[in-house]
Structure formats: structure tokens, C-alpha cells
Amino acid sequence: xxxxxxxxxxxxxxxxxxxxxxxxxxxxxxxxxxxxxxxxxxxxxxxxxxxxxxxxxxxxxxxxxxxxxxxxxxxxxxxxxxxxxxxxxxxxxxxxxxxxxxxxxxxxxxx
Amino acid sequence: xxxxxxxxxxxxxxxxxxxxxxxxxxxxxxxxxxxxxxxxxxxxxxxxxxxxxxxxxxxxxxxxxxxxxxxxxxxxxxxxxxxxxxxxxxxxxxxxxxxxxxxxxxxxxxxxx
Numbered sequence: 001x002x003x004x005x006x007x008x009x010x011x012x013x014x015x016x017x018x019x020x021x022x023x024x025x026x027x028x029x030x031x032x033x034x035x036x037x038x039x040x041x042x043x044x045x046x047x048x049x050x051x052x053x054x055x056x057x058x059x060x061x062x063x064x065x066x067x068x069x070x071x072x073x074x075x076x077x078x079x080x081x082x083x084x085x086x087x088x089x090x091x092x093x094x095x096x097x098x099x100x101x102x103x104x105x106x107x108x109x110x111x
Numbered sequence: 112x113x114x115x116x117x118x119x120x121x122x123x124x125x126x127x128x129x130x131x132x133x134x135x136x137x138x139x140x141x142x143x144x145x146x147x148x149x150x151x152x153x154x155x156x157x158x159x160x161x162x163x164x165x166x167x168x169x170x171x172x173x174x175x176x177x178x179x180x181x182x183x184x185x186x187x188x189x190x191x192x193x194x195x196x197x198x199x200x201x202x203x204x205x206x207x208x209x210x211x212x213x214x215x216x217x218x219x220x221x222x223x224x
Contacts (some may be wrong), residue, residue: 008151032211043115043201044154045214088153090211093177097142097161098169101153 002092003027006089006102015111021101023089024069030031030091030100033065035074038086038104047087079109113137115216119203123222124192132187134202140214141207143185143215145169145177147198148218154201160185161205192223 006010013019021035032051036044053067064073064102076083089102115136124130138144146154150181156169158177166177174196185204189196199220203213210212 006153016149032213041218043203043217045215046212049211056135082223090154092211094210096210097155097205097207098144098156098159099213101212103153 001026002103003100004089004102007052007105008103009105010106011104012107012108012110013079015079015081015109017079017109019074019083019109021074021076021087021089021105021107023072024070024074025091025100027091027093027100028067028070029093030096031094033063033072034090034092035061035063036088036101037088038088042083044088047062067083073093075105076099081111084109112168115202115204115214117200117216117219119219120217121220123224124189125224128192128201129188129190130198130221131189132202132221133184134186134216135168135184136202136204136214137183138204138214139140139182141182142205143179144203144205145185146177146201146203147171148201149194151196155202157187189211189221192221194223197221199222201209 034049038044062075086104088104144159145157160179202216
């Protein structure tokens, strides 16, 4: 079983809709929870990170972490065609200073 | 400020050939990483270097070697390429203690025939 599970999609939504992405994980030692965005044939770029449980908002993006359920989510409001990309969740624990990634969810926002 | 750069962008090798992938960062980061990305597998860590002069194995190190040449540069070497090493390779860097905030290069697409 993978430490981090993520539905590969693709997830297709109309422009302006809310995009909802999520990941589950099994290792309770993870402390930081990240979302990376990766455009086709590009490197991943960090969107946002959350420490421990709770919500974090950055513009149209909201990240949620529920450590009791080992479940994290990313919501994209008012989605735009430019949000079409693969979204990777990642988890971090200080011991080892390493990230563990989910497989990524491909998102397509149609005009 | 270029961030993380990788060379080459594309490479085709025959089975058994060797090559070195180069990575450099200009953010003065101490930690550097090499990942491979395969469809549906996400990014898997090959090797990492917590600081200049140190390297450690990641999740999938077999068939690879690394060199931390200096603080800026971290290279990945395939001594005898195999078709299973066909992948996209990414280099990343971060500051020590903030490994959750990694900055990635544009990647190298490698095909081994």
C-alpha cells in the first residue's frame, strides 16, 4: 500500500466551477502537507503548504488538513482554463527532511 | 535569478550506455534532491544531499550514483542505462529544515532503448 493515495483523474470541470481534490495518507508522522501544481512538460511548483491540521486560504485556493482522518483537500474556486494542470499532494516529516508524493490528479477546466 | 536549471532537456540512450544529468541552483540552498517521475507513480526520490559533502539514498537508488560537486551543483549518473530507467528526472532544492518547500527544475526526459 502506498503511503499517499491520490485519485489520478482526469477531473473535468466547466470554467467557474469549484475544483475539489483530495489525498489520503497512512503515516501519522507527517507534519506538513503540500500541494504542488505541474503544467504539462514542466517541473512541479509549490502552491501552498499547511502545518498540522486546519485550513489555509490563498486567493482562490483553500487547503484543508484533517489529521484525525488522515485526509487532505485542495479547493480551487472560480476555476480558470489556466488552472488546467496536474495537482500533486505531498507530505513531509522533519525526520529525514524528505517529501512523499501522491501520484497526482490531472485537472481540465473547460472554457 | 534562474532558480533550478537542468541539462540536458532531452536524451535518448541505448541500453548499457552511461550519462550524467546536471543540476544547478542559484538560491544558495543547502539541500538538493533527484527524483524520477513515471506515469501514475508520482515523484519518487532517488538520492538527496542534505548539505555540501553529504549524500543519501532515497526510495529508488539502484542503478544511479550522485555527486554533490559544490553547494550549487548536484549531478546524477547512470552508469549502465536500462529501459526501466526511461523516465522524467527532476532536480530540486530547499533550505535545510524546510524540505517541505522544494523548488524544482524543468526536468530531463530520458528514453533508454
